[in-house]
Amino acid sequence: MLIVPERQIPDLLTRSASFTAVEKVFAAMAAGQAYNFPVIREAIGHEDALYGFKGGFDRDGHTLGLKAGGYWPHNLEKRGLINHQSTVFLFDPDSGMISAMVGGNYMTALRTAAASAVSIQHLARPDAKVIGMIGAGHQATFQLRAALEQRPFEKVIGWNLHPEMLPNLAAVAEEAGLPFEAVELDGMTEADVIITITSSFAPSLLAQHVSPGTHIACMGTDTKGKQELEAALLGSATVFADEIDQSITLGEAQHAIATGLISRDDITEIGAVINGTHPGRSSAEEITLFDGTGVGLQDLAVAAAVVDLAVEQGVAIEVDF
Template sequence: MIIVPEREIADLMTRDAAFDAVEQVFAAMASRDAYNFPVVREAIGHVDALYGFKGGFDRAGMTLGLKAGGYWPNNLDQHKIINHQSTVFLFDPDTGKASAMVGGNLLTALRTAAASSVAIKHLARKDAKVIGMIGAGHQATFQLRAALEQRDFEKVIGWNFHPEMLPNIEKVATEAGLPFEAVELDGMTEADVIISITSAFAPSLMADHVAPGTHIACMGTDTRGKQEVETALLTRATVFTDEIAQSISIGEAQHAIADGSLTEQDINEIGAVINGTHPGRRAAEEITLFDGTGVGLQDLAVASAVVKLAVEKGIAIEVDF
């Protein structure tokens, strides 16, 4: 079995490699060459931690496995490690034998950013110039760096419930040579692309905060009860997602499905756009929305890519298991 420790991931996995892995697995999902297993996510009743499993099988990439991990809210304060902790396990699809164990913390941040970046590539207007960020935490910096590579953006605007955190994304904008402006939520009408990356259980982005022609990526809702945007926005938009089953159960679409303003048939797979079986954006004035719920196959795709790179570079640790 090959082990790739967390400490090695930063020198192995690039944003480009993560983008390619996620784009390919989304396409495989839409072609029914890959499927996710049901998600297990539980409060363990200890230190307020959430723990769970995401897994799947990609026949096209011959990748089988799972990601185990979750959220420990006291880690940063009490243990000086990040609150999100995860590990990816890969198995040989032909034999079932464990083939790799890979640190999953940085990979999770990179694959989440890659997912919204893939959606921007395929759904945002080609002439998009202003990108808006809702949320300014650790993951927001990954989101913004990846997104800026998809269009010739000229300005970044941002809002966060805790405005003292906005320098996190302002720094990324400055590094990219772009001006940054803190705005109120109604100022998001200036944005051509909006990324929402929060852990909110009540909507902040409303339908009247979004101008015609905008592309929105909702990347924070991955649990029952979470919500980043009001349901009226989903009914105004053409909705896409990584996986429909997760979108309607734990994703942003769960609330619109529950109140009857959206049906499962109204939601489209981003993989179908990648494959060319869905046209994607049909008009400049159309609002498109990507509900990024985070699927296990994303984790397996980037972990598999890391294992190959680790072997090529002689970094992989091999153990008899």
């Protein structure tokens, strides 16, 4: 068995490698060559933590495994650790033997950002110039860095419920040599691409905040009850998802489905656009929307890439098991 500790992953995994791995596995999912297992997610009754498992099998990528982990909301204040903690386990699909254990924290941040970046690459207008960010936490900085590589953006605008966190976004914009402007939500009409990355249970982005032709990547809603967007937005947009089943049960689409604004048949897997079996954006005025709930196969694909890189660079730890 190979082990790639958390501490090694920032030196191994790039945004480019994450993008490629996620794009490939989305394509495999849409082609019926990869599937996710049912998600287990539980409140464990200790430290207010949520713990669960995501897994799947990618026949094309010859990848089988699971991610175990969750959210410990008091970690930062009590232990100086990040609140999200996870580990990925890979198994040999031929024998069932465990093949690798990979730290999942930094990797999760990059794979989540890669998913929205894939959606921007395949669905945003080619002439998109202004990117809007709703949310300014730790994950938002990963999202923004990955997104800025997909189009020749000229400006970053941002809104956060707690404005004191907006300098996180301003710093990333400065790294890229772009101006940053803090706006109210109605200022999001200037954006050609909007990424939402919050933990909200009430909508922030409303239909009146979005201009025709915008691409929206909804990345924060991954649990029943969470909501970042007004449901009417999904009713007026062309909706894509990483996985339809997860989108309608615990993603942003859960609310539009519940109110009858859209049906399951109104949602397309983004892998179909990657594969060329769906045309994607059909006009410059169309609002496209990606419901990125986060699927286990993303974690497995990126973890497999990490293992390959670790082996290539001679830093993977091999143990008998």
